[in-house]
Amino acid sequence: MRLENLCRLLNGTLLNTPAISEINEFGFDAKAIKRGYAFFSNDSNENDISQAISNGAYAIIATKINSIQDKEVAYIKVEDIQLSIIRLVRFMASEKSLVFYHINKIQMSIISNIHIKNAKLLPNRIHDIFKIIQNANFNDIFFSDDIEILNQLSPNYQSTALTKNIEIINSNSMFFVNFVFDEIYYQNINIPQIFLKDLCSLIETLSGNNIHFKLNEIKSLDHFEPIFIDKNFYPVSFGTSFRAIIVENDIELFKLEANYLANKFDQSDIIITASKNTKLDIENVAYFKNLNDIKSFKNFRYVLILCNKEELMERLNEKEEATLF
Numbered sequence: 001m002r003l004e005n006l007c008r009l010l011n012g013t014l015l016n017t018p019a020i021s022e023i024n025e026f027g028f029d030a031k032a033i034k035r036g037y038a039f040f041s042n043d044s045n046e047n048d049i050s051q052a053i054s055n056g057a058y059a060i061i062a063t064k065i066n067s068i069q070d071k072e073v074a075y076i077k078v079e080d081i082q083l084s085i086i087r088l089v090r091f092m093a094s095e096k097s098l099v100f101y102h103i104n105k106i107q108m109s110i111i112s113n114i115h116i117k118n119a120k121l122l123p124n125r126i127h128d129i130f131k132i133i134q135n136a137n138f139n140d141i142f143f144s145d146d147i148e149i150l151n152q153l154s155p156n157y158q159s160t161a162l163t164k165n166i167e168i169i170n171s172n173s174m175f176f177v178n179f180v181f182d183e184i185y186y187q188n189i190n191i192p193q194i195f196l197k198d199l200c201s202l203i204e205t206l207s208g209n210n211i212h213f214k215l216n217e218i219k220s221l222d223h224f225e226p227i228f229i230d231k232n233f234y235p236v237s238f239g240t241s242f243r244a245i246i247v248e249n250d251i252e253l254f255k256l257e258a259n260y261l262a263n264k265f266d267q268s269d270i271i272i273t274a275s276k277n278t279k280l281d282i283e284n285v286a287y288f289k290n291l292n293d294i295k296s297f298k299n300f301r302y303v304l305i306l307c308n309k310e311e312l313m314e315r316l317n318e319k320e321e322a323t324l325f
Contacts, residue, residue: 100157162201274306
């Protein structure tokens with residue numbers, strides 16, 4: 001990239017008249033800078049700048065430049081490093097005609113499980129985003145659940161959409177599903193039925209873009225997770241008890257799931273519970289002081305709880321630990 005174009009793109013000011021006229025690559029780690037690179041100095045550290053120049057940097061990009069150590073190297077002053085990087089990433093994405101899709105939290109969990117081959121998930125850190133966009137091919141497709149990042153990179157990002165019918169087959173469990181979608185039969189897919197529409201709208205987007213996926217790779221979404229328990233609240237194998245605690249760690253999904261259970265079951269069959277420190281704008285919530293309090297619940301089929309699964313499992317397994325002494 002020509003130096004004058006880079007300065008214009010970054011909205012930066014060139015502080016000297018260097019010998020170089022073009023930049024070949026970009027880097028953020030002074031130790032990894034090579035000949036022809038432009039070095040983004042996050043904290044304007046003089047030692048890092050010196051090392052970058054020693055390694056062959058053609059340009060230094062920083063918000064604060066105290067001195068020009070090498071007159072042959074371009075010194076570009078910018079107001080905001082992060083914003084400058086975003087401007088450069090946005091330019092590269094446009095140049096390569098990259099395609100961005102917004103997906104929700106559940107779809108992100110699904111797509112993280114199925115290991116898509118010819119599309120990518122967008123990282124959250126700007127440096128990682130820069131690297132993956134820099135190495136992207138023309139027309140590559142990226143998925144992200146972060147609207148703020150997508151708005152910064154490509155305001156014209158797309159969203160998944162469900163336009164085809166779903167036929168559920170033999171609906172015997174809330175926690176896995178058999179269904180027909182787009183004339184394809186999917187059997188024993190390890191996804192709760194409450195998320196089936198999220199899944200199918202994602203399938204429609206993946207199929208429409210010829211993105212390969214395998215739903216049988218899904219192990220757990222980390223949302224609406226059932227822990228089947230015996231009468232003493234001790235965990236048992238999946239499906240071997242008529243009672244289960246359903247764990248959710250996301251408050252917005254918890255509200256959605258509470259409404260789903262309220263519409264699906266009689267009120268006497270379900271208990272919705274959360275810490276007393278969490279106030280929810282939903283009805284009939286049983287608030288607890290600590291997780292052990294849920295062991296006093298009686299006469300239920302399902303308990304939906306807002307908490308961390310690992311912490312809950314520790315409490316439920318305390319009985320076994322106590323018997324060792």
